[in-house]
Amino acid sequence: MNIVVLVKQVPDTETERKLDPADSTVDRAASDGVINELDEYAIEEALRLKEKHGGEVTILTVGPEQATDSIRKALSMGADKAVHVCDDALAGSDALQTAYAIAQTLGTLEYDLVILGSESTDARTGVVGAALAEYLGLPQLTLANKVDVDGTSVKIQRQTDDGYQVVEATLPAVISVVEKINEPRYPSFKLIMAAKKKPVTKLSIAEAGIDADKVGLANATTQVVDFAPAPPRTAGTVVKDEGNGGVLIADFLASKKFV
């Protein structure tokens, strides 16, 4: 079974993340790039499926030159090869355009399953999986916390607020995963050493079959109108316990709709 895992490089959530005031895109120089956390779960799930059913795991990344580091990490976790669509024309593409670019690139690959994280920690739109399935005309199984493949079909547990749904589809299909699904492995040093020798195919948009008029900031379907940094944290409220502390805390929680 051949699985393609979509991997996005995002600014490290542990560092201060910024937008570039000039064009409202992510300021990539401001913080280190890392694999989007949920994508690590997607990689892990793909590796587990491969360990069970055989086949190959291919990493597909659409992103700038620096994303090579994230691709290497994915290969160090055990993926077999990678495709990196890297083209200046892609800069500033929004979620829908990214889904389009991925769909076009997938047209050049053979796969039974596409797995991705259900959202990225930077934009958090959570729409790429759904849009991609639409572009490809494939079934989408989103928010999976469990995946089982059986021959030509795939069954997932779809996480909901109050439980889960069981959803089934025929292959090929697009699956997005949530972090409950597994515990991603650490790259092993042996695989880190081997990653250098694994094939990474770099594609321009033309090579990936992507139409230049459909991607990039100028053609984006959504626009960042304005942004502002989060307000600095204000000092907390001190509740003095004069016998009624419990009541005051309950009132506070209720006022914030926590209870």
Place this chain on the structure above:
Amino acid sequence: MSTSHGPAAPDPLDFLAVDSSLSAEERAVRDTVREFGRRELLPHVAEWFAAGTIPDPHGLARKFGQLGLLGMHLDGYGCPGAGAVAYGLACRELEAVDSGLRSFVSVQGSLAMTAIHRYGSEEQKQQWLPRMAAGEAIGCFGLTEPDSGSDPGAMRTRARRVGADWVLTGTKMWITNGSVADVAVVWAGTEEGIRGFLVPAGTPGFTATVIERKLSLRASITAALSLDEVRLPDSARLPLAAGLRAPLSCLTEARYGIVWGAAGAARACYEAALEYATSREQFGQPIAAFQLTQRKLAEMVVDVNQASLTALHLGRLKEAGACHHYQVSFGKLANVAAAQRVAAKARSVHGANGITLDYPVLRHLLNLETVATYEGTEEIHTLSLGQAVTGISAFR
């Protein structure tokens, strides 16, 4: 980068950009161990230190093994075959968590596995190395004795021939992982000189007793080994180990890891102090605003970066096959002393908080007492350097 701005200001956490020359793989190793340490080790290490033990050493060994930390720099037999710098970086990041955890990896990989890898028979290598690399088996290295530490040539443990077999008698002291090891590499005197033996746990006459009440390297298990007429076949002897040079060559490997590890402990203390100094206020200001604190921080950043540079330089020499054991002595002496200075200053910056396990500084400072003692004390490495530069031995 526009020329009007000039070079970027140094990163306080890597002031000399020592890591800028690392390869992509080396960075990947560094990041993996750092993240593993932050997620899997750091949340527990204070507890382990307080308890004076590692509660599940075999579980920990398997986690280390899965990453490839055990015998990381060795080739074949399930070992990753990493370069010296990658191995050093792993030691640095582990010891930034705790010297005891780096010791675990050093003893397994650089001492026990290196002894088998270098001096063992093919059967011994096949039998032990893959399991040790995977963390399925733990090894220890028994050289020191109650009456022979800096002067291992004076060891009293004896191995005598009885027919085709060997019979070992003696006591080994201060043996890291001695009581949890599946196999002990034991050095003993014979009529032909010092030889190494692989003693499996459970061999009749072989017992290990945990050493309690340590005040240093508490997140590490230390034991005394007792060998009372332990009978072993000749196939338990390391066939290629002849003389004291064999264990000493393993120690050089482990010391190389300490050179890096000490830089890691120093960095962790400095980072903690920097963070504490900028957030703790006294006299209406962060204590980082006082000149006396800034002097401490400045001296720390110098020590940390010089230690890191020394480690990296020795690593590159080692990769080129050009690192002499005297140079490793230099690194051990210099970097452990630097780490001790940094840890002591970091402790003071933390005021009363600095004496607790809620902050890493006193834990590191206490650990470094061991790090300064094992694998050659400060005095012994000073004498090594003295001998190296003068050509005169002042050891005896």
